[in-house]
Amino acid sequence: MLLQPTSDQELLRETTARFLDETVPPAELRRLRDDPVGFADAWWKRGAELGWTSLLVSEENGGGSISDRGLVDLSLLTYEFGRRAAPGPLVPASIVAAALSGTGGNAHAPVLARLLSGDAIATWCLAEPRPNDRLGAIALEIRSDGGDVLLSGVKRPVEAAASASHLLVTGRTGDGLTQVLVPADAPGVTIAPMESVDLTRRFHRVTFESVRVPASALVGEPGRADMQVERQLQQALVLLAAESVGAMQSGFDMTLAWAFDRFSFGRPLASYQAIKHRFADLKAWLEASHAIADAAVAAVDAGSEEAAELASIAKAYVGDQGAELLQDCVQLHGGIGVTFEHDLHFFLRRLTVDRALYGTPAEHRQRLTALLERRAEAA
Amino acid sequence: MSSLVAAEMEDLEAFRGRARAFIRGNLRPIGSTVMTVRSRVSDEEELAAVARDREVQRMLFDARLAGVCVPREYDGLGLTPAHQRALNEEIAGFEFPSRIQVPTFAPCAAVLLEFGTEEQKRRHIPAMLRGEEIWMQFLSEPSGGSDVAGALTSATRDGDGWLLNGSKVWTTGAWWSDWALCLARTDWDVAKHAGLTVFILPIHQPSIDVHRIEMLNGNREFCQEFLNDVRVPDDDRVGDVNDGWTVGTRWMFHERMSYNSPLVTFPADAIHGVAGGASTLELARAAGRADDARVRDLIGEAQTLEIVWRELQRRVGEGIATGTMSSQSSAVARVFHCLATMRQTTIAFDVAGGAGGAWSNDDDGPLARAGTDFLMRQVSCIGGGTTEMARNVVSERVLGMPRERTLDKDVAFRDVPRSPTAKR
Ligand SMILES: Cc1cc2nc3c(=O)[nH]c(=O)nc-3n(C[C@H](O)[C@H](O)[C@H](O)COP(=O)(O)OP(=O)(O)OC[C@H]3O[C@@H](n4cnc5c(N)ncnc54)[C@H](O)[C@@H]3O)c2cc1C
Numbered sequence: 001m002l003l004q005p006t007s008d009q010e011l012l013r014e015t016t017a018r019f020l021d022e023t024v025p026p027a028e029l030r031r032l033r034d035d036p037v038g039f040a041d042a043w044w045k046r047g048a049e050l051g052w053t054s055l056l057v058s059e060e061n062g063g064g065s066i067s068d069r070g071l072v073d074l075s076l077l078t079y080e081f082g083r084r085a086a087p088g089p090l091v092p093a094s095i096v097a098a099a100l101s102g103t104g105g106n107a108h109a110p111v112l113a114r115l116l117s118g119d120a121i122a123t124w125c126l127a128e129p130r131p132n133d134r135l136g137a138i139a140l141e142i143r144s145d146g147g148d149v150l151l152s153g154v155k156r157p158v159e160a161a162a163s164a165s166h167l168l169v170t171g172r173t174g175d176g177l178t179q180v181l182v183p184a185d186a187p188g189v190t191i192a193p194m195e196s197v198d199l200t201r202r203f204h205r206v207t208f209e210s211v212r213v214p215a216s217a218l219v220g221e222p223g224r225a226d227m228q229v230e231r232q233l234q235q236a237l238v239l240l241a242a243e244s245v246g247a248m249q250s251g252f253d254m255t256l257a258w259a260f261d262r263f264s265f266g267r268p269l270a271s272y273q274a275i276k277h278r279f280a281d282l283k284a285w286l287e288a289s290h291a292i293a294d295a296a297v298a299a300v301d302a303g304s305e306e307a308a309e310l311a312s313i314a315k316a317y318v319g320d321q322g323a324e325l326l327q328d329c330v331q332l333h334g335g336i337g338v339t340f341e342h343d344l345h346f347f348l349r350r351l352t353v354d355r356a357l358y359g360t361p362a363e364h365r366q367r368l369t370a371l372l373e374r375r376a377e378a379a
Numbered sequence: 380m381s382s383l384v385a386a387e388m389e390d391l392e393a394f395r396g397r398a399r400a401f402i403r404g405n406l407r408p409i410g411s412t413v414m415t416v417r418s419r420v421s422d423e424e425e426l427a428a429v430a431r432d433r434e435v436q437r438m439l440f441d442a443r444l445a446g447v448c449v450p451r452e453y454d455g456l457g458l459t460p461a462h463q464r465a466l467n468e469e470i471a472g473f474e475f476p477s478r479i480q481v482p483t484f485a486p487c488a489a490v491l492l493e494f495g496t497e498e499q500k501r502r503h504i505p506a507m508l509r510g511e512e513i514w515m516q517f518l519s520e521p522s523g524g525s526d527v528a529g530a531l532t533s534a535t536r537d538g539d540g541w542l543l544n545g546s547k548v549w550t551t552g553a554w555w556s557d558w559a560l561c562l563a564r565t566d567w568d569v570a571k572h573a574g575l576t577v578f579i580l581p582i583h584q585p586s587i588d589v590h591r592i593e594m595l596n597g598n599r600e601f602c603q604e605f606l607n608d609v610r611v612p613d614d615d616r617v618g619d620v621n622d623g624w625t626v627g628t629r630w631m632f633h634e635r636m637s638y639n640s641p642l643v644t645f646p647a648d649a650i651h652g653v654a655g656g657a658s659t660l661e662l663a664r665a666a667g668r669a670d671d672a673r674v675r676d677l678i679g680e681a682q683t684l685e686i687v688w689r690e691l692q693r694r695v696g697e698g699i700a701t702g703t704m705s706s707q708s709s710a711v712a713r714v715f716h717c718l719a720t721m722r723q724t725t726i727a728f729d730v731a732g733g734a735g736g737a738w739s740n741d742d743d744g745p746l747a748r749a750g751t752d753f754l755m756r757q758v759s760c761i762g763g764g765t766t767e768m769a770r771n772v773v774s775e776r777v778l779g780m781p782r783e784r785t786l787d788k789d790v791a792f793r794d795v796p797r798s799p800t801a802k803r
Contacts, residue, residue, distance in 0.1 A: 003694065003703045256778060271781040276774030283773050284691075284715040287708075291694035292687045313683045365679025366672070372660050372682060373669075 001079050001245065001290055008066045013076040016050055020086045026343050029199050032087060036193075037163050038200035039087040048118025052077060052090055056098035056235070061109070062116050063101060070098075071235060071301035075242035075293070082246025082354075085346035087200035089123055089160035091239045095232050096122040096168045099179065103220040103228055108181055111166055120165040122181070124232065125155035125206055126358070135359030135367060140208065142171035142178040144222065147215055149180055151188075151208040157357070161191045161204035168219065169208065170232075176223030186211050198353045199346065233358060234300045234311040240354040241293040241314040245286075247347035247354075248322045252286050254344055255329040275332065282328060285321045292317050309371050312364040319361035322351045389458060395465040401442045406435065406473040425600070429513070429555045432476040436510030439476070439644070446508040448641040449492070453504035460641035460700055471648035476510060478552060483507055485640030486633030487514035487560045490577075492642075494618045494626045499579065503558065515582065516634070517547035517561035517604065522801050524549065525768050527562065527631065528572050528624055529787070529795070532606060534563035541565075541578065541616070543609040549762070553602035554589050556582055560630070566621050567793040574792055575623030577630070579615045586610070595754040634763060635709040635772075639696050657745035659723075662730045665744045677726045684719040691715055710772035717766040720759045728753040 005013065023043060024032075032038055048054075055074040057063020066073045074094055081090055097115045100108040100122075114120035125140075132139040140153025151169060161167065167182045167189070182189065188211035194203045220228055256279065259270040269275050296314035299307040326348040330337035337344055355361065420428075439445040440454075447463040449455020456462070488507055491500055506512040518524070522531050532545025543563055553559070559582050566574030582589065586609045592601040618626040638645045659681040663669040669678075695712045698704025728735045731749035738747045760766045774780045787795040 003698050004701060259780070268781065270774075270778075273771075273783060276778075276780050277767065277770040279778055279780070280711075280714050280770035280773035281718065283778060284711050284718065287694065287711050288687050288691045288715050291690035294694070295686075295690040309682075310686065312679075313686050316679060316683045317687050362676055365676050365683065368679040368682055369660070369675040372658075372678065376660060 001242075001249070002072070002076065002294060005076065006067055009073060009076055012051060012066050012073060013080060016047075016052070016077050017080045017083070019047070019050060020080060020084045024084060024086050024200075026346065029085060029087070029346060030340075033199045035200075036202070038160075038202045039163075041163075044088055044121065045118035047088060047090075048116065052088075053093055053097055053118060054116050056094050057101040057112065057116060061101040061112060063097070069298070069301045071238070072297055075239055075297040078239045078243040079246040079249075082243035082248075082347075082350060083250045085199070085247060085250075085350040089121060089163070089201070091236055091243070092123040092159045093121055094239070095124050095235050096166070096181075098235065099124075099168060099219055099228065099232060100181070107216045108219065111181065114165070121160060121163050122166040122168060123158055123160050123164040124236075125158045125161070125167050125169045126229075126233070127155065127157060129154050129156050129205070135363040138170060138172050138177060140169065140171035142169070142173050142180060142222065144173075144215065145212070148212050149178075149215055149217060149222070151180060151182065151211040151213070154205065154207050156205040157194055157196075157203035158191075158206045159201060159203055159357075161206050162193065162202065167206065170225070170229050173223040177225040177229050178222040179219040179225045179228065180213060180217050181219050182208070182211060182213055182217060186213060188212070196353060197349045199349060201350075201353060230308070231300075231303075234307055236358045237311040237315045237364075238293065238296045238300045240357060241289075241296060241311075241318045244318045244322045244351050244354045245289045245293045247350045248286055248289055248318075248325050251326045251329040251344060251347040251351075252282055254347075255282075255332050258333060269332070278328065278332065282325050285325050289318045289322060289325075309368060312359075312368045312371070315359065316361040316364040316368065319351075319355035319364075323348075323355055326351055389456070389462070391459075391461055391465060394458065394462050395469060397442075398444055398466050398469040401444060402469050402473050405438060405442070406470070406475075408472055409474050410472060426555060429478055429552075431474075432478045433510035433513075435474060436476040436479045436508070440509045445644075446504070446642075447644075449488070449504060449508065453492070453500050454508055455504070460696075463641045463644070464647070467645055467647040470644065471646040473646070475644055475646055479507070479510055479513055480643045480645060481637050481640075482516045482634070483512070483514040484642040484644075485636050485638075486630050487516065487558075489633035489636070489640060489642055490560060490617065490626060490630050491579075493629055494577070496614070496617075498614065499617065503579070512558050513552075513556040515550045515553050515556045515559045516630075517550065517559040517580075518630075519547065519549045521546055521548050521603075522797070525765055528575060528627060530562050530564055530575065532561070532563045533567075534565050534576055534578065534611070537610065540610055540612045543578065543580070543606045543611055546603060546605050548592075548603040550602045550604065551600045551762075553582055553604060554591055554600075558582060559604075560617070562623055562627060562630075564792065565623070568791045569621070570789060571787045571792045571795060572624040574621055575627060576620050577617040577623045577626045578611045579617060580609060580611050584609065594758075596751045631764070632706065632709075635713055635769075637709075637763060639692055639709060639712070641700075657727075659726060659730055662727055662745055662749065665746050666730055666732050666734065668730060668732065674730055677730055681723050681726045684723055688716060688719050705777050707772055707776040710769045711777060713764070713769040714766060714773055717760040717769065721756055724752055724756040 054063035055065050055070040100112045115122050142151050164184050167184055169180050169182050171178055188209040190207040192205045194205055196203050260268050262269045292314045296310040299310040336342050446455030447458050451457040518527055520531055523529055534541045534543045559580055561578045564574055565576040586607050588605040590603045591599045593599050594601055659678045663674050663678055668674040691712055695708050699706055699708055728749050731746045734743045734746035735749040740747050775782050
């Protein structure tokens with residue numbers, strides 16, 4: 001999390017933090033566990049009024065950032081979502097809004113307006129089932145047919161697909177990538193729920209069986225979306241990294257308080273050197289995660305040369321080290337750490353899901369190596 | 380800040396431009412800087428490198444690029460940490476006087492600036508800035524380095540001065556350095572921390588024997604000094620008699636700041652090299668393993684740690700400078716660095732394959748050092764205070780956890796339990 005947010009950013013962050021504290025406290029998260037959607041439409045609309053959906057959308061399209069660095073602003077919110085393991089498809093919804101604002105042209109203005117107001121939700125369909133589940137592998141086919149566009153393939157996991165009015169689908173057209181905004185109720189679209197460890201985030205398998213939409217549904221040019229998809233991927237990676245750091249921070253704070261409060265052999269846990277040293281390591285990982293997440297958000301926001309590299313590093317580092325940190329928090333809690341009754345698992349759950357989405361840490365290390373090779377060749 | 384001072388302060392971008400022009404026009408480009416424990420070079424080569432460092436330091440001084448954050452009355456520039464950062468960015472890719480940064484400017488100059496007398500500061504700080512005085516810290520002793528305040532080196536009154544006796548150890552480069560900041564015991568009948576005093580002294584004098592110690596990679600920069608009735612005038616005392624721990628606490632703080640100190644010039648792109656500076660990708664290519672999926676994972680991991688380390692330093696530097704993080708937070712970076720370097724060194728060794736154990740200097744290129752580097756893996760987790768000490772600082776001073784219980788409080792230092800095999 002930024003060490004020195006501007007006062008406007010602080011206000012944005014604080015307003016959402018307070019709203020989340022009031023509306024989705026731990027008891028509500030527990031209740032939402034059995035809710036098929038994981039959040040209420042009216043709740044999402046109130047969030048949209050706080051600016052959740054507009055930060056990556058340009059002003060002429062009805063959005064607006066706080067600091068001119070919309071992704072940085074939004075990362076402050078995903079961090080607060082992570083702090084509370086809050087519900088809602090904040091990341092995919094923002095990415096779709098950004099894509100429609102950036103490359104969508106006027107054709108998608110009515111949809112974008114409804115996304116901004118929170119009256120509708122859109123989500124992004126990127127990942128695919130085995131054997132195309134590796135980072136970067138995309139097999140869903142998109143081809144033109146007369147004046148229309150035809151989609152065939154399967155996407156999973158897709159966050160909040162069942163709540164979405166529209167799906168931004170990334171598919172392949174020949175050698176290039178294509179993106180299409182498909183109404184979720186278009187004939188041939190089937191949405192089936194999946195299981196997840198997160199209490200409030202819902203994921204789905206979405207099947208496109210010869211789904212036909214007009215060419216006006218295209219977002220950008222067919223076969224030319226590779227750069228745009230890469231940009232969306234980077235946005236997703238860094239926003240989820242910031243969210244994961246929020247989850248790490250909450251788990252750490254909770255465990256630190258516990259170490260002072262819990263006694264064994266007449267002393268607080270915090271007085272044992274074995275435990276103190278573990279906390280020192282956790283603190284180092286935590287601050288390192290803050291540092292890399294912030295740096296990656298800033299690089300992607302600015303479209304810097306290092307953006308791809310930093311986004312993958314943030315994912316690889318926070319994904320792995322964050323999981324270690326939270327598992328260690330469980331260990332330091334003892335038995336209570338593996339119970340549903342305690343709140344710690346909210347954060348482990350959130351991090352576990354974020355770690356697995358948009359490529360595993362190992363896949364991102366491989367991607368990083370490929371980027372390094374490319375850089376070495378260029379030099 | 381008064382408007383007068385503000386008006387006099389050199390504009391950041393003007394400073395940067397001036398630094399860039401000087402550096403590009405006068406310093407030798409060296410690619411990226413890799414800090415390693417220098418491996419075995421001949422004494423002549425080492426002395427030539429020291430002489431060049433002094434020369435470059437002098438050039439920076441003459442170009443008004445030395446002592447960026449040192450007050451003007453001591454021939455510094457009186458500018459801000461942001462100016463130092465700009466210099467660090469501009470000097471990236473060029474030679475810099477690496478042997479005159481740590482420990483000369485941090486912690487030694489930092490301690491003098493904070494506790495030195497006016498005369499001490501005027502005498503030594505400008506000389507350091509001109510590259511004429513390279514300083515060492517005489518802190519660790521054969522009896523122990525982590526328990527810094529447990530120093531056994533004694534200083535006894537001798538007329539208007541002091542006589543120092545004892546031994547200091549693990550100083551890197553003392554054989555070619557000039558002055559030392561030295562912690563000594565002035566009272567054995569009070570508690571450990573209450574009987575210490577800090578002195579400064581020239582290293583090369585008849586009553587100091589400097590011995591060189593060989594490290595695992597053949598490097599012989601490590602030194603041990605034997606102090607036999609070293610006379611130190613009272614003017615060379617830093618801080619009050621028996622108040623050495625007040626100085627020592629800040630000394631430790633400045634030591635932890637190390638390359639992050641605003642007093643230190645250090646290329647922004649420097650990497651604390653493992654594997655003699657070869658990147659993990661280069662090692663993998665040399666080993667013919669760059670297409671192995673597991674090796675590719677390791678390459679990514681090493682790079683991840685490198686960049687995360689860079690960003691963590693940036694964050695901690697900003698946090699301390701702006702007061703949003705505890706001033707003790709450099710220990711957080713220290714812990715990270717220890718853990719990351721260990722891992723990176725192991726990765727380099729692993730990627731080298733069999734050449735890590737037996738190699739040919741002719742055929743194996745960058746792989747030839749992987750085994751020796753692995754032997755030296757823990758160096759960066761010991762020098763400058765161990766990982767464990769940094770963990771104590773993070774847990775106790777940053778996180779506020781209870782201090783360890785010790786048996787050396789409230790008892791005269793001479794009665795503190797010591798190793799039965801230790802010499803007094
Ligand atoms: C490359 C290098 C350069 C150096 N340069 C200098 C220099 O210029 N000047 C100088 O004075 N010294 C220097 N040192 C010495 C260094 O500061 C000491 O080696 C270090 O502080 C550890 O002290 P020690 O070696 O006596 O180990 P000890 O203090 O005996 O420690 C041994 C082990 O016990 C652990 N330990 C000790 N106490 C505790 C505790 N309370 N809790 C948990 N664990 C503990 C330590 O972490 C370590 O693992 C250098 C060392 C190296 C490797």
